[in-house]
Amino acid sequence: MASDRHKPAEISRRLLVFGAPLFLAACQTDGTTPAPSLSMYGPVNGEPFAVEAVDTTEIDPQYLRQVVNYPGKYPPGTIVVDVEDKFLYFVLKDGKAVRYGVGVGKQGYSYRGWATIKRKEKWPTWTPTANMIRLQPQRYGPYASGLPGGEENPLGPRALYLYDGDRDTMFRLHGTIEPWSIGTQVSSGCIRLLNQDIIDLYERVPLGTRVYVM
Template structure:
């Protein structure tokens, strides 16, 4: 009888121990990434006919709220106005009828140096890029070798398009441009102005003419850029 109980206890105990091992060895379950809607995939598809063919962007590298989308216009600005909100990481193009096209943006230190109203005085496709004196002084090893500038191309930090903002006929040195670092959209980065996905800056560049009014909202102080 004692042997039988002991045997039963061993079997039960062994089963529990085995169950514990199986449970402990189970691979952790990771949440599935949300599926990218086909229309979003299409917005960020490759653009092989560009002067410098652009690869597709994986929109899943950023939060979905930073994907290009039509939203209720929060700005109160007339149609055709660009509003840059560096705090929320959004750029709105007012469309009229209470709607706006919203783009996610990345914000660099140069992008915080201006607030107020300006005008798009120049537009460029595949612009040449030259680092500012501040960028060279701040990161000489990174920017010193390209102090003379870089021609347009997929590796150019200004990306596929750029909008140049002027105020009172003078260059503010403020740029709205593309980026070759799509993961940086929605974040604060160390250098640059206002960056969009390349596919998004191409879309914005197509929609706005020279002379477009731009409102840059004042940035909340105290944020540390990475």
């Protein structure tokens, strides 16, 4: 939450933290799986806004991106989110998956079941839901018309929008301005990834990708 020293017009990272209500794994690596390369979490070039390097010392190594064994029942190209263990899997061929650590919604706030990615956005606009504004008008009311994409936007550099048929579920897979929240249960429902990870996932998945949140 923003401290008293922040001016009303100033956008504070603490104000927009998903862990202070904005919304929104099963297989383990075996002994032969190499440790994830930390170079993938360096600064990202070529973006309209800065994507800073991640301080990986504040993240449990299990939540860093890596390829793992995944002998599950889901076909290649499926995204599976394990809310309890805080992992997101992008299923590959031959019993493998790319595993990402995620931050998930507080108890009772997470989406469950099947959804489809029907919209993808780079540097998306964030708009609080009507319910968020109703519950915390002072916090979210100023952003009722939307906050454009940028370094202070809580959705980060990319967002994947989950639909149930033609209905927008209002849940997203997105980046975060709080990388240390990965591996925790802090948001109001959406699934957050490290910014470098959501950029990686964004490039892997086409529109129409099926997502199962378990």
